Amino acid sequence: MKSEPLVLGIETSCDETAVGIVRGRVLLANVISTSVEEHAKFGGVVPEIASRAHLEAMQPTIAGALKIAGVALSDIDAFGVTAGPGLIGALVVGTSAASGLSLATGKPLFGVNHLSSHVAVDILDNESALRPSIGLLVSGGHSSILRIGDMVSDVETLGATIDDAAGEAFDKIARILELDFPGGPAIDRLAKSGDATAIDFPRGLTRPSDNPWDFSFSGLKTAVSRYIQSAPSAVKADIAASFQEAVVDVLVTKALAAAASCGIDRLVIAGGVAANSRLRELATARATAQGVELRIPPMALCTDNGAMVAAMTSLALSAGAAPSAVGLGADSTSGLERAIWR
Ligand code: KG4
Ligand code: ZN
Numbered sequence: 582m583k584s585e586p587l588v589l590g591i592e593t594s595c596d597e598t599a600v601g602i603v604r605g606r607v608l609l610a611n612v613i614s615t616s617v618e619e620h621a622k623f624g625g626v627v628p629e630i631a632s633r634a635h636l637e638a639m640q641p642t643i644a645g646a647l648k649i650a651g652v653a654l655s656d657i658d659a660f661g662v663t664a665g666p667g668l669i670g671a672l673v674v675g676t677s678a679a680s681g682l683s684l685a686t687g688k689p690l691f692g693v694n695h696l697s698s699h700v701a702v703d704i705l706d707n708e709s710a711l712r713p714s715i716g717l718l719v720s721g722g723h724s725s726i727l728r729i730g731d732m733v734s735d736v737e738t739l740g741a742t743i744d745d746a747a748g749e750a751f752d753k754i755a756r757i758l759e760l761d762f763p764g765g766p767a768i769d770r771l772a773k774s775g776d777a778t779a780i781d782f783p784r785g786l787t788r789p790s791d792n793p794w795d796f797s798f799s800g801l802k803t804a805v806s807r808y809i810q811s812a813p814s815a816v817k818a819d820i821a822a823s824f825q826e827a828v829v830d831v832l833v834t835k836a837l838a839a840a841a842s843c844g845i846d847r848l849v850i851a852g853g854v855a856a857n858s859r860l861r862e863l864a865t866a867r868a869t870a871q872g873v874e875l876r877i878p879p880m881a882l883c884t885d886n887g888a889m890v891a892a893m894t895s896l897a898l899s900a901g902a903a904p905s906a907v908g909l910g911a912d913s914t915s916g917l918e919r920a921i922w923r
Contacts, residue, residue, distance in 0.1 A: 590662070591890060659689045660894070701732045769857050776823070777823055848873050
């Protein structure tokens with residue numbers, strides 16, 4: 582019996598140079614080099630610095646992943662790479678490297694969608710992964726509720742944020758609270774010592790007249806800023822915890838309502854914000870109460886990584902998708918309608 586294909590995935594859409602290797606649905610290696618420290622003093626990712634860091638980290642990260650997986654470059658059956666969305670200069674470093682590897686080895690190349698890949702990481706080491714699911718995709722650039730038949734050809738966006746993404750809201754509030762960058766993990770840590778019921782911040786877009794599956798976080802951001810101005814001596818940890826509770830409450834409420842409305846009993850939460858400890862806790866409690874199977878990737882596979890790209894590429898291979906052209910163009914603004922590049 583032929584073994585499952587060995588796939589190497591490359592992710593460079595933001596500030597992580599990441600390489601993952603999978604065999605079918607089994608994760609063999611996940612190596613990440615990040616330039617986050619270089620961006621911290623600017624309070625956000627500087628595209629040019631990210632691109633240069635990707636160039637420097639690319640070769641050692643690939644070599645490191647091959648070593649951990651215990652395979653040679655010539656063993657790889659297919660290459661996958663994030664082709665969008667993301668920072669254009671950063672994406673091009675990844676697509677160029679992957680094109681070079683494909684040309685040098687004669688193995689097929691798949692340009693895959695970063696957002697699809699965040700959700701596709703759920704297939705790794707997991708039996709139930711291919712059932713229809715609701716996806717809650719929450720990252721620095723996106724907050725969407727998806728109905729997923731299969732990741733390659735049947736993903737419908739039910740709703741999305743009409744302003745800030747969830748991760749963006751965490752990052753902006755962290756800056757106002759003078760916390761470290763990136764803001765999500767900093768708020769998560771601080772909130773542990775705060776009272777989440779201290780301040781009743783608004784839950785955006787939860788009136789009956791609103792599109793039930795859309796999100797809005799700009800009103801919450803304004804409410805938190807105003808609160809800080811009006812109560813400068815308020816306890817920072819209480820603000821962080823109450824803000825986090827408002828975000829997480831809306832995310833979980835809407836995702837589970839979408840599951841009920843679509844008659845789907847499986848929820849996958851993915852993207853960087855899925856690393857949030859309170860989101861994981863609240864989603865677990867409410868999904869259990871509703872009889873919904875909840876899947877959240879392990880923390881290291883929530884934020885950007887190469888394993889998710891390899892996983893998405895594995896799905897493309899098993900769906901019989903045609904490979905992408907070598908030298909494929911990156912698309913910085915691509916949406917979920919484009920799962921695999923042609
Ligand atoms: O998916 P990701 O690594 O990159 C994008 O594709 O955007 O997500 C990054 C986002 C950032 O906004 C970061 O603050 C947020 O995920 N994040 C978190 C946590 N860890 C990362 N947000 C809340 N709590 C966390 N623990
Ligand atoms: Zn991401």
